[in-house]
Amino acid sequence: MNLKQLSELLGLSQTTVSRALNGYPEVNEATRERVLQAVKETGYRPNKAAQRLATGKAGSIGLVMPTAPDHYSDVHFGEFLTGLGEEAVRHDFHFVIMPADPNDEVGALRRLAISGNVDALFVAYMRGHDPRLPMLKSLSMPFLVHGRSFGSEPDYPYLDIDNEAAFYDAARLLLQLGHTRFALLNGPEHLDFAIRRKNGLVAALSERGLTVAEDCMSHTSMTDELGQSAMERFLQMPERPTAILCSSTVLALGAIRAVNQAGLRLGEDVSLIAHDDVLPHLKPENFSVPLTTTRSSLRAAGVRIAQRLIGTVKQDGPFPEQELWKTELIVRASTGPAPRQDQNLGGV
Amino acid sequence: MNLKQLSELLGLSQTTVSRALNGYPEVNEATRERVLQAVKETGYRPNKAAQRLATGKAGSIGLVMPTAPDHYSDVHFGEFLTGLGEEAVRHDFHFVIMPADPNDEVGALRRLAISGNVDALFVAYMRGHDPRLPMLKSLSMPFLVHGRSFGSEPDYPYLDIDNEAAFYDAARLLLQLGHTRFALLNGPEHLDFAIRRKNGLVAALSERGLTVAEDCMSHTSMTDELGQSAMERFLQMPERPTAILCSSTVLALGAIRAVNQAGLRLGEDVSLIAHDDVLPHLKPENFSVPLTTTRSSLRAAGVRIAQRLIGTVKQDGPFPEQELWKTELIVRASTGPAPRQDQNLGGV
DNA sequence: TCAATGTTCCAAAGCGCTTTGACAAAAGCA
DNA sequence: TGCTTTTGTCAAAGCGCTTTGGAACATTGA
Numbered sequence: 001m002n003l004k005q006l007s008e009l010l011g012l013s014q015t016t017v018s019r020a021l022n023g024y025p026e027v028n029e030a031t032r033e034r035v036l037q038a039v040k041e042t043g044y045r046p047n048k049a050a051q052r053l054a055t056g057k058a059g060s061i062g063l064v065m066p067t068a069p070d071h072y073s074d075v076h077f078g079e080f081l082t083g084l085g086e087e088a089v090r091h092d093f094h095f096v097i098m099p100a101d102p103n104d105e106v107g108a109l110r111r112l113a114i115s116g117n118v119d120a121l122f123v124a125y126m127r128g129h130d131p132r133l134p135m136l137k138s139l140s141m142p143f144l145v146h147g148r149s150f151g152s153e154p155d156y157p158y159l160d161i162d163n164e165a166a167f168y169d170a171a172r173l174l175l176q177l178g179h180t181r182f183a184l185l186n187g188p189e190h191l192d193f194a195i196r197r198k199n200g201l202v203a204a205l206s207e208r209g210l211t212v213a214e215d216c217m218s219h220t221s222m223t224d225e226l227g228q229s230a231m232e233r234f235l236q237m238p239e240r241p242t243a244i245l246c247s248s249t250v251l252a253l254g255a256i257r258a259v260n261q262a263g264l265r266l267g268e269d270v271s272l273i274a275h276d277d278v279l280p281h282l283k284p285e286n287f288s289v290p291l292t293t294t295r296s297s298l299r300a301a302g303v304r305i306a307q308r309l310i311g312t313v314k315q316d317g318p319f320p321e322q323e324l325w326k327t328e329l330i331v332r333a334s335t336g337p338a339p340r341q342d343q344n345l346g347g348v
Numbered sequence: 349m350n351l352k353q354l355s356e357l358l359g360l361s362q363t364t365v366s367r368a369l370n371g372y373p374e375v376n377e378a379t380r381e382r383v384l385q386a387v388k389e390t391g392y393r394p395n396k397a398a399q400r401l402a403t404g405k406a407g408s409i410g411l412v413m414p415t416a417p418d419h420y421s422d423v424h425f426g427e428f429l430t431g432l433g434e435e436a437v438r439h440d441f442h443f444v445i446m447p448a449d450p451n452d453e454v455g456a457l458r459r460l461a462i463s464g465n466v467d468a469l470f471v472a473y474m475r476g477h478d479p480r481l482p483m484l485k486s487l488s489m490p491f492l493v494h495g496r497s498f499g500s501e502p503d504y505p506y507l508d509i510d511n512e513a514a515f516y517d518a519a520r521l522l523l524q525l526g527h528t529r530f531a532l533l534n535g536p537e538h539l540d541f542a543i544r545r546k547n548g549l550v551a552a553l554s555e556r557g558l559t560v561a562e563d564c565m566s567h568t569s570m571t572d573e574l575g576q577s578a579m580e581r582f583l584q585m586p587e588r589p590t591a592i593l594c595s596s597t598v599l600a601l602g603a604i605r606a607v608n609q610a611g612l613r614l615g616e617d618v619s620l621i622a623h624d625d626v627l628p629h630l631k632p633e634n635f636s637v638p639l640t641t642t643r644s645s646l647r648a649a650g651v652r653i654a655q656r657l658i659g660t661v662k663q664d665g666p667f668p669e670q671e672l673w674k675t676e677l678i679v680r681a682s683t684g685p686a687p688r689q690d691q692n693l694g695g696v
Numbered sequence: 697t698c699a700a701t702g703t704t705c706c707a708a709a710g711c712g713c714t715t716t717g718a719c720a721a722a723a724g725c726a
Numbered sequence: 727t728g729c730t731t732t733t734g735t736c737a738a739a740g741c742g743c744t745t746t747g748g749a750a751c752a753t754t755g756a
Contacts, residue, residue: 002742013706018744028704048464049400050742053711058397060444060465067426067433078415078447085415085447094465095445096408099426099433116396117408117442225573350712361736366714376734398712401741 001044010038021046060094061309062118064109066102066125075250076222076298079279080124080146083302091310106135113139119313122146122305126192142312144305150195159305159323163193166294166327167200170245170273173292173329175208178338179243179271182212183234185227185251189219194247197275201245216241220251227254235262242338246274249282252291265289271335275327290332296325349392358386369394408442409657410466412457414450414473423598424570424646427627428472428494431650439658454483461487467661470494470653474540490660492653498543507653507671511541514642514675515548518593518621521640521677523556526686527591527619530560531582533575533599537567542595545623549593564589568599575602583610583618590686594622597630600639613637619683623675638680644673 007017012031020027020035038044052058088094096118100108109132112118121143123132130149133156145158171182184201187194198217205211215237218230227250234241235258246252252274259270266272266289276284276293278300284291308319355365360379368375368383386392400406436442444466448456457480460466469491471480478497481504493506519530532549535542546565553559563585566578575598582589583606594600600622607618614620614637624632624641626648632639656667 003744004742014743015707015745016705019705022744026704031704045462045464047401047742049397049404049406050711051744052397053395053401053713054742054744056397056711065429067430081413081447082415082449089446089459092463094463095447097443097445098437099429099443101430111437114393115440115442116393223571223573225571225577229573351714352712362713363715363737364735367735370714374734379734395712398741399714401743402712402714404741 001042002047003044006038006042006044009042010034057313058117058119059092059313060096060118061088061120061122061306061313062096062098062112063122063124064098064100064105064112066105067099075279075281076248076277077124079277079298080302083297083299083304084122084306085302086299087303087306087310091306091314093306093310093313106131110135110139113141120144120309122309127190128152128192128195130192142309144309144312146301146305147192148196150192154322157308157321159301159308159325161193161296161301161325161327163196163327164200164203166275166296166329167197167245168204169200169327169329170292170294171201171204171243173331174243174245174271174273174335175204175210177243177271177335180208180210180338181216181239181241182210182243182245183216183241184212184218185230185244185246185255186217186219187222187247194219197245197247222248222250224250224254224257227251228258229254231255231258232262235259235264242270244270244272246272249274249276249279249284249291249293252284252287253282256287256289267333267336269339271338273329273335276330284330284332287334289334292332292335293330294327295330296327301325349390350395351392354386354390354392357390358382405661406465406467407440407661408444408466409436409468409470409654409661410444410446410460411470411472412446412448412453412460414453415447423627423629424596424625425472427625427646428650431645431647431652432470432654433650434647435651435654435658439654439662441654441658441661454479458483458487461489468492468657470657475538476500476540476543478540490657492657492660494649494653495540496544498540502670505656505669507649507656507673509541509644509649509673509675511544511675512548512551514623514644514677515545515593516552517548517675517677518640518642519549519552519591521679522591522593522619522621522683523552523558525591525619525683528558528686529564529587529589530558530591530593531564531589532560532566533578533592533594533603534565534567535570535595542567545593545595570596570598572598572602572605575599576606577602579603579606580610583607583612590618592618592620594620597622597624597627597632597639597641600632600635601630604635604637615681615684617687619686621683624678632678632680635682637682640680640683641678642675643678644675649673 003014003017007014010017016027017035020032098108098112109121113121121141124146126145126147126149128150129152133149133152136143137156145156148154148158148160182205184198186198201212216234220226220230244255246255252272255272256266259266264270273292276295277298278295284293311319351362351365355362358365364375365383368380446456446460457469461469469489472494474493474495474497476498477500481497481500484491485504493504496502496506496508530553532546534546549560564582568574568578592603594603600620603620604614607614612618621640624643625646626643632641659667
């Protein structure tokens with residue numbers, strides 16, 4: 001069934017049917033109803049290729065997927081993608097992926113752009129001075145980055161959360177509670193969000209003349225096992241930290257296991273604040289000791305990014321070029337006053 | 349630059365240029381050269397949408413990506429995807445992904461099929477009695493599955509490795525070396541490959557009247573941390589196993605850490621055979637004690653699957669409907685004769 | 697009543713490619 | 727030489743949609 005057949009069936013012209021379908025105003029409501037009804041009955045679906053040829057829009061956004069360990073290989077990316085997908089389905093958009101060696105991300109991105117299969121590009125997992133940025137700017141194709149690239153001129157469209165402020169605020173809270181020995185369970189060192197979160201922590205501490213010891217910062221992929229082993233290391237230190245900042249509830253999950261196994265009490269012997277991406281299977285309020293968190297929904301970010309990208313393609317705009325979302329600092333039971341000095345020094 | 353302009357530039361008809369480009373025989377070699385040269389100079393690229401409309405082929409294969417923890421979230425999938433991608437790029441094909449809640453994989457697959465954006469579908473991570481199968485068969489769109497679905501009629505196109513034979517053979521080798529106490533570090537229980545590998549092990553053992561204790565089988569995602577913790581559990585058992593079968597070199601990595609930490613020697617106190625997917629960053633020959641493995645390249649499987657899928661779309665066929673690749677059993681130093689009874693029983 | 701303004705619909709012209717059917721020119725054959 | 731094949735090329739007809747530029751009709755205001 002194609003447009004022509006459908007229009008003949010209805011005794012209308014293709015123009016009218018097309019307009020009825022695409023929500024143009026110059027068609028009688030009654031006529032539109034008839035058309036919609038016929039579509040339902042016949043199961044008509046417009047031919048994508050024809051639509052694309054006629055409009056010049058493919059209805060798709062492209063992304064390159066580095067096929068390496070550590071990359072896109074975690075729950076967080078899945079959660080983000082879910083948001084992206086939700087919104088895309090709503091607008092009948094789709095995603096084109098280009099699997100690529102992480103050493104050739106730039107090339108893959110370029111190939112994706114010139115392939116003619118996508119209307120816009122999406123990139124994530126930004127690093128400092130990210131080389132993809134200059135390339136994207138040289139392309140004449142809309143793009144949007146999730147996150148930012150530390151050290152690059154911020155003249156590109158992005159959506160990010162204020163990671164620095166999040167961890168700055170979290171650290172301030174712990175400082176106010178009297179903590180002085182901090183540790184950081186962070187994501188991979190080269191990633192922008194990890195850089196900024198560390199900076200936030202460092203900035204808050206330096207206002208009090210404090211620092212984080214180098215061996216009190218762990219940079220790993222964000223799995224609970226790695227959170228656990230890093231935390232175990234921290235807890236074995238002679239002057240073990242009492243305040244832990246954690247880049248993900250997933251890391252926190254492992255970290256708390258380590259705390260428990262060491263016979264310590266969360267929120268008393270050790271205070272912990274985790275960043276909460278609002279992963280549905282890992283709610284901070286459901287931890288046995290509910291977690292104090294900096295919160296920002298990853299899925300919501302996915303939805304918003306899809307919105308902006310799709311809007312740009314459809315020229316629904318205008319959208320703000322750059323968005324920096326504030327995180328919420330939500331206090332629960334995992335943070336408490338710093339333990340008295342003499343208690344901290346004890347082992348298990 | 350489009351075909352019309354290019355052909356005018358060359359003083360040829362669109363027909364001839366099109367044919368020159370698409371490798372049709374009825375065009376003079378000299379003419380073809382001229383055309384190719386002009387393409388190089390002008391940077392002409394055929395419009396995908398137009399090609400698609402004219403041919404009815406989108407040049408794309410679709411896959412749904414469940415956005416849940418544990419799923420597609422490991423190195424193995426990345427490696428496979430790399431192979432798929434390599435071949436796709438070679439044929440100028442692309443992938444369309446549909447991120448989906450794992451509870452709605454079937455729906456997502458259907459939506460992908462009727463979206464009109466793909467020519468063929470690919471599915472992986474098959475489970476027993478997989479509900480996607482009947483749905484795929486009801487569609488009139490080519491598809492190919494990686495793996496099989498235990499318990500389903502094997503009347504669908506697939507490419508799989510003979511997981512059962514692999515672990516059967518591996519177990520036989522260990523039996524011949526005198527081992528009697530086996531353990532299995534397997535992938536997620538519901539996945540087809542895990543089912544079959546377990547069956548292979550069980551079959552080999554039962555020929556000798558042996559079994560694997562329920563608590564000597566671990567079913568987890570395939571990360572090294574989980575391999576380590578499972579192995580630690582095994583090693584603490586009063587009658588600890590001396591023969592370990594391992595579904596991935598990634599799991600083995602952790603398992604061996606546990607062996608070392610227990611002060612045991614791999615290949616002497618404990619023998620281990622892992623399945624080797626030929627992950628480039630994890631070569632069994634580079635382990636401090638080189639690993640005996642059952643080997644089959646995941647990337648090669650990706651390439652082959654892309655070949656078949658693309659070939660089917662282009663009607664290059666015929667391809668075999670079903671392929672079952674044998675794995676290679678490669679003996680290295682991680683396997684040795686079973687230790688004498690009295691030695692096994694000792695602790696660290 | 698009549699011109700002016702909406703409202704609702706249509707015919708036809710693309711979008712840029714592939715492919716069919718025809719046709720000269722060149723080559724093979726007797 | 728005249729005849730059939732083969733070779734190399736072309737014009738034109740789609741593929742199925744969107745969109746432009748009217749046109750017919752109904753409605754309004756004076």
